[in-house]
Amino acid sequence: MLEKLGAKTAIVRLSADLERIQGLVLPGGESTTISRLMSEYGLFAPIRNMAASGFPIMGTCAGLVMLSQLDSGTYPQTIGVMDVVVKRNAYGRQIDSFESDLDIPALGTKPFPGVFIRAPKVSSVGPAATVLSRLNNGNGVVAVRQGNLLGCSFHPELTSDTRLHSYFLQMITGP
Amino acid sequence: MENGNWRLKTGLAQMLKGGVIMDVVTPEHAKIAEAAGACAVMALERVPADIRSAGGVARMSDPSIIEAIIHAVSIPVMAKCRIGHFAEAQVLEALGVDYIDESEVLTPADEQYHVMKHDFKVPFVCGCRDLGEALRRISEGAAMIRTKGEAGTGNIVEAVRHMRAVQSGLQRLKGLPEDKLEEEAKAMRVPLELVVEVHKSGKLPVVNFAAGGVATPADAALMMQLGAEGIFVGSGVFKSSDPEQRARAIVKATTHYKDPHIVAEVSRGLGNAMPGLDVRTIPKEALLAPRGW
Numbered sequence: 001m002l003e004k005l006g007a008k009t010a011i012v013r014l015s016a017d018l019e020r021i022q023g024l025v026l027p028g029g030e031s032t033t034i035s036r037l038m039s040e041y042g043l044f045a046p047i048r049n050m051a052a053s054g055f056p057i058m059g060t061c062a063g064l065v066m067l068s069q070l071d072s073g074t075y076p077q078t079i080g081v082m083d084v085v086v087k088r089n090a091y092g093r094q095i096d097s098f099e100s101d102l103d104i105p106a107l108g109t110k111p112f113p114g115v116f117i118r119a120p121k122v123s124s125v126g127p128a129a130t131v132l133s134r135l136n137n138g139n140g141v142v143a144v145r146q147g148n149l150l151g152c153s154f155h156p157e158l159t160s161d162t163r164l165h166s167y168f169l170q171m172i173t174g175p
Numbered sequence: 176m177e178n179g180n181w182r183l184k185t186g187l188a189q190m191l192k193g194g195v196i197m198d199v200v201t202p203e204h205a206k207i208a209e210a211a212g213a214c215a216v217m218a219l220e221r222v223p224a225d226i227r228s229a230g231g232v233a234r235m236s237d238p239s240i241i242e243a244i245i246h247a248v249s250i251p252v253m254a255k256c257r258i259g260h261f262a263e264a265q266v267l268e269a270l271g272v273d274y275i276d277e278s279e280v281l282t283p284a285d286e287q288y289h290v291m292k293h294d295f296k297v298p299f300v301c302g303c304r305d306l307g308e309a310l311r312r313i314s315e316g317a318a319m320i321r322t323k324g325e326a327g328t329g330n331i332v333e334a335v336r337h338m339r340a341v342q343s344g345l346q347r348l349k350g351l352p353e354d355k356l357e358e359e360a361k362a363m364r365v366p367l368e369l370v371v372e373v374h375k376s377g378k379l380p381v382v383n384f385a386a387g388g389v390a391t392p393a394d395a396a397l398m399m400q401l402g403a404e405g406i407f408v409g410s411g412v413f414k415s416s417d418p419e420q421r422a423r424a425i426v427k428a429t430t431h432y433k434d435p436h437i438v439a440e441v442s443r444g445l446g447n448a449m450p451g452l453d454v455r456t457i458p459k460e461a462l463l464a465p466r467g468w
Contacts, residue, residue: 013431028190029214030250036212037430061190088249094187094273095297099177117186118251118273137176158186 001157001165015046023056023172026063028117028155031088034062035076044079051081056148058168061119064144064151071123082146083126086153090121102154104133104143107163114142114154122153179296184318187251187273187298188382191215191319191405195395195426196384198222198409200240202247208412211422215251215274217407218244223280223327224410224449227461233281235263241270253300258467259285261294268297274319275299277312279466280326280409289467292316302386304337304464306344307363310373311468313381314365320379322403323464324387327410329451331388331397333464338385338401349377387464390415390448392428392441399432416446 002009002025012018024047026034038044051057051067059067068084070076091098097118101111112133122141125131132143133152143152143164150171156164177183194214199205205216220236221229235256245252251273256263258277263284267275277290279302292299293316301312302323309320322341324334351359351374360370372380385398386407395406406429408422415421424441431437454462 013434029192030190030194032209032250033194033212033214033426036210037427040427093245093271094183094251095179095268095271097178097183097187099180099183115182115186117183117190155186155190158182158189 001162002169005162005166005169007169012043013041015042018043018046018050023058023168024050025168026057026059026066027157028061028063031062031065031078031120032076034066035078038066039077044077048079048081051079051149054148056150056168056171057081058150058165058171060152060157061117061155064122064153065120067149067151068120068122082144082149082151083128084122084144084146084151085124085126086120087123088120089118090123091116091119094118100135100137102133102142103136104164106132106145107167112156112163113159113161115156115158116142116154117158119153181318184298185381188300188319191251191384192382193405193430195406195408195422195429196253197412197422198407199244199413202243204413204418205244205247205252207419208422209248209250211419212426213250213422214405215253216244216248217253217255217276217409218272219255222410222413223463224329224414225327226280227327227463233257235260235266235281238266238270241267241272245271255281256290257281258283259288259290261290264290264295264297264299268295272297276321277301277317279323279463283466289315292318300384302464302467303341305340306348306373307365308468309341309379309383310363310365310369313379314369317381319382319384321384321386321407324385324389325454325457326387326463327452328388328454328457329390329411329414329449330454331390331394333454334385334388334394334398335401337387337464338398338403341379341383342402345373345377345379348374389425390451391445392424392438395425395429396432396435396438399429405429410449414449421445421448 129146197208253274255278298318300319301317303309322337385403390411
């Protein structure tokens with residue numbers, strides 16, 4: 001999707017890969033798996049430092065989990081740089097995964113297709129973070145921004161709507 | 176608000192891409208798999224190697240085992256139903272499993288029809304040996320595909336054969352002139368629209384993992400380099416001498432499959448892999464991959 005928008009992309013597997021990028025996307029996936037591999041290959045400290053120094057990072061679904069604090073326990077380990085608390089898989093199992101149109105005023109008036117797959121639920125948002133969108137039924141915050149950090153509990157990468165990714169690219173390049 | 180549509184079904188498989196799905200028979204196994212970095216587990220009563228040695232009719236697992244595993248871990252839980260046994264599939268859906276594997280590892284229940292998977296809200300993964308079989312399963316509603324290999328053998332040779340067959344099938348279909356597509360669809364017994372779609376994209380419309388015979392980190396790296404988008408490990412982890420370490424090593428080798436230094440490092444000192452079987456010595460009627468069509 002980022003390539004469709006004209007950006008060059010690279011996959012980050014090791015900390016050395018971080019040196020040649022200007023923005024980082026933490027994609028969907030299983031947060032336990034992502035966390036395990038990040039810890040094995042020493043990615044936590046450098047990404048935490050980058051986040052603190054203003055480096056743009058976008059997290060979708062499991063990526064949002066990685067940016068946030070967990071509401072119970074410490075497993076899996078997260079980067080925890082956003083002032084947001086989430087609960088994993090809080091909307092239920094796969095059978096409860098759902099699609100819902102979202103209002104995201106920052107992206108204009110056209111509804112955004114929200115694809116929620118075993119999604120995390122934002123249980124609280126601290127003063128440092130700004131809510132970008134909530135579910136229309138009031139059942140939770142689904143997109144947040146905190147300066148250089150952007151997180152959503154749905155999967156824009158599974159749709160053809162590029163607006164959230166272009167919003168992130170603008171966070172990197174400036175408007 | 177919409178549930179159980181095609182995007183949600185195939186989307187979960189997209190999220191598993193690059194990961195390892197491990198067969199587990201107890202909640203303890205499931206926790207070991209999760210801690211090792213598995214992206215999902217397959218809840219079973221017996222791993223394929225034991226199903227093979229036990230003989231008899233292999234059926235869906237006891238729901239209490241599946242439920243115990245669902246409660247033990249936070250990653251997705253898959254479970255197997257027999258080919259064509261839609262009532263077992265209904266039970267698995269009711270139990271809340273995240274993905275159903277309509278699997279040749281169990282004894283087929285229907286020799287004519289696979290489960291009509293579009294009728295379910297829960298997504299399905301199915302095995303295949305070549306492109307035609309993959310597309311037949313997708314047209315029935317499979318939201319994820321895995322090459323079959325030969326489960327329970329610890330022998331990668333069939334997995335390689337099937338992955339190569341799918342990849343060469345894709346290349347061949349991509350190169351076909353458009354006026355040959357109808358004939359091709361008939362030969363493969365799949366809808367023309369699906370054949371046209373794959374001809375245009377050159378890819379399967381769903382995620383494709385490798386299964387059936389992965390026993391070592393290098394096996395996983397091999398399958399990823401041959402085009403697998405992730406790995407199923409059945410007996411390979413919990414039939415080895417040090418499951419915990421082997422599970423971790425296979426996860427790392429799958430992530431870093433292009434980096435032989437990492438694959439070498441994680442392969443060191445793993446103890447014994449599962450004892451393997453030479454597929455050529457297995458009597459024809461005991462082979463699992465030819466089940467389904």
